[in-house]
Amino acid sequence: MPPSERTPLVGGNGNNRQSGDGLPMHRPESYPNARQHGDHHGPSFVGSLWWLVSCSWLNVLLVFVPLGIAAEFLHWPAVWIFVLNFMAIIPLAKLLGDATEQASLKLGQTLGGLLNATFGNAVELIVGIVALVQGQLRIVQTSLIGSILSNILLVLGMSFVAGGLFRAENSFQQTAAQASGSIMTLGCITIAIPAAYQMSQKMSQMFDGGEAALAAYRDSKDTEAGLLFISRGTSLILVAIYILYLFFQLKTHAFLYEADEEDDEEEEELKMTPYAAMLGLAVVTVVTGFNADYLVSAIDEVANDYKIPKAFIGVILLPIVGNMAEHLTSVWMAAKGKMEISIGIAVGSSIQISVGMIPILVLVGWAIGQPLTLFFQSFETVVLVAAVLLVNTLIQDGKSNYMEGAMLCSLYLVAALSFWVEPEQS
Secondary structure (H helix, E strand, O other): OHHHHHHOOOOOOOOOOOOOOOOOOOOOOOOOOOOOOOOOOOOOOHHHHHHHHOOOOHHHHHHHHHHHHHHHHHHOHHHHHHHHHHHHHHHHHHHHHHHHHHHOOOOOOHHHHHHHHHHHOOOHHHHHHHHHHOHHHHHHHHHHHHHHHHHHHHHHHHHHHHHHHHOOOOEEEEHHHHHHHHHHHHHHHHHHHHHHHHHHHHHHHHHHHHHHHHHHHHOOOOOHHHHHHHHHHHHHHHHHHHHHHHHHHHHHHHHHHOOOOOOHHHHHHOOHHHHHHHHHHHHHHHHHHHHHHHHHHHHHHHHHHOOOHHHHHHHHHHHHHHHHHHHHHHHHHHOOHHHHHHHHHHHHHHHHHHHHHHHHHHHHHHHHOOOOOOOOOOHHHHHHHHHHHHHHHOOOOOOOHHHHHHHHHHHHHHHHHHHHOOOOOO
16 A cells, blocks of 8 residues: 555644654754754754744744733733734644644554643643533534634535645545545434434423423423433443544554555654744643633623624634644645645544534543533534534545635535524524
C-alpha cells in the first residue's frame, strides 16, 4: 500500500499536519537560537518560546487576549466583551495546535497520538466546560453540534473545493475513510436515540390523554430522569469505545496507518524543546479558559440586546472561531494535494467530538450536578443526521472533486440560515 494511503484519521487538530507515519508534519521555517552550533543541536528553551509566538501571522491577534480580559474587569459593554474575547480565541487556538504538534514529536506515535486527541479540540472542550459550570447547557450542546457540522461540512467541503481547483479528482485512503465514517455514524446515532426516546414519550402522552396529559408531560420529571439515565450510560460506553478506537489505531493495528520510516523524515523538524512545548500548552490552556469564561458569560446579554439567536451563536459563530486554525490548514493541505491530511483534520476532529468530547462533558456534568444529556433538539438532530449521511455518501469511494465540496458547503449554509431563525426551546 502506498505511504500516502496510510495516514491515520485520528488526529483532529488542524495544526497536526501529519506525515505518513501518523506524526505531525512540520513546516521548514527557521527559528532563533536553533541549530546555531550545527545540525545536531536542537532549539533552546527561549528560542522555542519565541518560535511559538512568532511562527504565524495569525499571532498578531494575541493583542485581543489582554483586551478581552481588560474588558471584563473594566465592565465594558457586553458586546465588547464578547467581540474581544471572540477574537482572542482565534490565535489561542492556533498556539494550542502548534504547541501540541511540537510536544507530540518527541513522545513517539502512541503517546503523541494520545496528546493530539487530548488537545486537538482543546478550545471546544474549554468552552464546553466553562459553559457547563455556568449552567449554559444549551450553549454546550449547540457549540458541540456546531463543531461537528463545521468540520464535516464547511472544512471538508472547502477542502474538496480547494483540491478540485487544481486537479480533476483527488484520491484518499478509502478503507480508513470508511472506518472513520462508521465511527462518526455511531456518534450520530447515540445522539439520535435520546431524541427518539423523548419524542416517543411525548407522542405517547398526547395520544393517551390529549392536551391535558401532554401539558402534564412537560412538567414531568420521569422523562428527564430517563434521558439522564440513557445519556450517562451511553456516555460511559462511548468513552470506552473511543479509548478502544485509539488503542486500535495507535497500537494493535498501527501497521494499517504507518508509512515507511524514511518518508517525510526530513520534514519532521523539532522547533521546540519538550519542556517549552508543555509549558506553552499549560499557559495557553489557562489563558484560553479565562477568555472563554468571559466570552460565554456575555452571550446571553449580547443575544438579547442584538436579537441574535443563541443557537446561531453556539452552532455557527463559536465553532468557526475555535476551529479557525484547522480550517485554514485543512484547505491549504487539500490545495497541495494532501487530501488524506484534510480528511484526518475534518473527520478525525468530528470523531473526537461526537464519540469523545460529548460523552466526557455529560459525565463531567454528572459529577458537578449539571443535568447535561445527549438529548439535542429535534431540529439539531435532523441536521446532524443529514450531514453525516451526506459525508458518508461522498467519502465512500475514496475520491473527491470540487462539486462534492460545493454540496457540503451548501448544506452548511442552509443549516446556518435555519439556525438564524430557529426559535429558542427550553
